[in-house]
Amino acid sequence: MSDPILTFLGAAGTVTGSRFLVDDGDEGLTLVDAGLYQGGRELRRRNWDPFPVAPGRLSSVVVTHAHLDHTGYLPCLVRDGFEGPVVCTPDTATLAAIVLRDSAHLQEEDARYAQEGGWSRHKPPLPLYTSADAEETIRHLAPTAFGVRTSVGPQAQATLEPAGHILGSAVAVVEIGDRRVVFSGDLGRPGHPLLAPPAPPPAASTLVLESTYGDRRHPPPEPGRLADAVKRTIGRGGSVLIPAFAVDRTELVLLELLRLEKGGEIPRVPIFIDSPMALATLDVYRRALHESSPQLRDEHAGPLDELDRLDVHLVRDPGASERLNRPSQPCIVISASGMATGGRVVHHLAHQLPNPRDCVVLTGYQAPGTRGRDLIEGVRHLKMYGRYVPVRAEVVDIPDFSVHADADELVAWVGSAETLPRTVYVVHGEQSSSEALAARLEDELGVCAVVPHLFERVRLD
Numbered sequence: 001m002s003d004p005i006l007t008f009l010g011a012a013g014t015v016t017g018s019r020f021l022v023d024d025g026d027e028g029l030t031l032v033d034a035g036l037y038q039g040g041r042e043l044r045r046r047n048w049d050p051f052p053v054a055p056g057r058l059s060s061v062v063v064t065h066a067h068l069d070h071t072g073y074l075p076c077l078v079r080d081g082f083e084g085p086v087v088c089t090p091d092t093a094t095l096a097a098i099v100l101r102d103s104a105h106l107q108e109e110d111a112r113y114a115q116e117g118g119w120s121r122h123k124p125p126l127p128l129y130t131s132a133d134a135e136e137t138i139r140h141l142a143p144t145a146f147g148v149r150t151s152v153g154p155q156a157q158a159t160l161e162p163a164g165h166i167l168g169s170a171v172a173v174v175e176i177g178d179r180r181v182v183f184s185g186d187l188g189r190p191g192h193p194l195l196a197p198p199a200p201p202p203a204a205s206t207l208v209l210e211s212t213y214g215d216r217r218h219p220p221p222e223p224g225r226l227a228d229a230v231k232r233t234i235g236r237g238g239s240v241l242i243p244a245f246a247v248d249r250t251e252l253v254l255l256e257l258l259r260l261e262k263g264g265e266i267p268r269v270p271i272f273i274d275s276p277m278a279l280a281t282l283d284v285y286r287r288a289l290h291e292s293s294p295q296l297r298d299e300h301a302g303p304l305d306e307l308d309r310l311d312v313h314l315v316r317d318p319g320a321s322e323r324l325n326r327p328s329q330p331c332i333v334i335s336a337s338g339m340a341t342g343g344r345v346v347h348h349l350a351h352q353l354p355n356p357r358d359c360v361v362l363t364g365y366q367a368p369g370t371r372g373r374d375l376i377e378g379v380r381h382l383k384m385y386g387r388y389v390p391v392r393a394e395v396v397d398i399p400d401f402s403v404h405a406d407a408d409e410l411v412a413w414v415g416s417a418e419t420l421p422r423t424v425y426v427v428h429g430e431q432s433s434s435e436a437l438a439a440r441l442e443d444e445l446g447v448c449a450v451v452p453h454l455f456e457r458v459r460l461d
Contacts (some may be wrong), residue, residue, distance in 0.1 A: 060084040066092045223256075
């Protein structure tokens with residue numbers, strides 16, 4: 001058997017598209033994460049490129065968590081011949097089914113809009129994959145409990161440990177004989193409002209580490225920032241639009257709105273959750289609470305059951321969603337996606353950005369090339385559905401809701417290992433972010449830290 005090889009098939013020099021191939025040296029190929037590229041057009045085009053390995057050759061896929069940039073490419077693999085298991089935690093399996101169904105539906109809808117509007121260069125415009133592809137993929141999900149070692153190839157085994165990022169998120173440990181490589185996935189923060197913090201990294205000679213916030217520290221929380229934005233907007237007769245990731249972010253935003261309303265810091269106004277995926281996800285989080293999931297912080301999870309105290313309206317059908325494009329009264333609308341790359345929130349933006357009374361509140365990381373990033377950078381016009389829309393609404397960036405570890409927290413997590421890794425490969429971040437984190441790991445911990453190139457192959461120690 002030859003040396004195991006790790007190949008970086010995604011998330012190298014960019015913050016999305018996580019895909020890492022482990023070749024065990026004996027005909028066994030394990031893919032860790034199968035994410036979509038998000039952001040600018042050049043990145044999104046990569047989703048359409050042929051996968052570098054025939055999907056039918058993959059023994060298995062190990063998924064660290066349910067977010068689209070870690071799971072969204074799975075239907076492409078299944079459609080093109082992958083037949084093995086997708087190993088993930090039970091909560092990730094439940095959430096991934098929701099995410100993949102929504103992703104396929106949105107892509108079909110976007111293709112239909114492009115066809116009707118005539119603004120696509122493709123004739124006819126097609127979705128990357130279909131709802132049928134998503135349903136077939138869901139049948140491959142193999143729920144596996146934390147801490148259980150599972151065969152993922154002829155020579156490879158995988159174990160999942162809690163990562164504290166979203167419900168079900170995991171750090172993946174892949175072992176091939178005496179070789180061990182750890183994949184951080186997306187690492188949570190010690191102070192996540194709902195989830196327990198990640199444990200120290202398992203001992204391994206090789207660590208593949210995310211770097212979304214690898215070049216910065218999260219600013220001190222500003223709990224009054226959201227309250228002030230809501231009060232200003234409602235006071236001038238406008239509505240607040242909050243693009244929010246359906247998985248985890250919507251739950252955290254609702255909890256903060258509950259806290260602010262209970263404390264009298266914001267007026268009571270209707271709150272519309274306009275994301276079928278967010279509604280389904282909220283049910284998953286509530287179920288985890290009632291089942292006393294060890295991932296949840298008991299002292300903080302209780303308020304999930306108090307959300308009914310808010311004037312919350314659940315928007316399920318497209319007609320009700322369309323009526324929110326022009327709200328009849330001041331309100332708060334929470335809609336996916338969090339970076340405004342697709343989904344119902346894009347329609348709301350198209351109608352509300354031109355209105356100076358309205359406000360768009362961004363609640364987390366916005367990748368380069370996304371509409372959310374453009375809004376943070378102060379663009380005056382935003383393109384959607386083939387035409388430009390003027391940006392006259394107020395835009396407020398509130399980073400308090402981020403559930404990614406920042407640079408200090410990432411360095412501290414690596415440093416908490418009982419035995420430091422020999423090599424750290426820094427991925428899943430913008431190039432400058434990854435390079436800054438790699439430099440800190442070398443300077444402060446004395447480990448060899450490398451920012452790999454796309455398609456680079458390295459031997460596992």
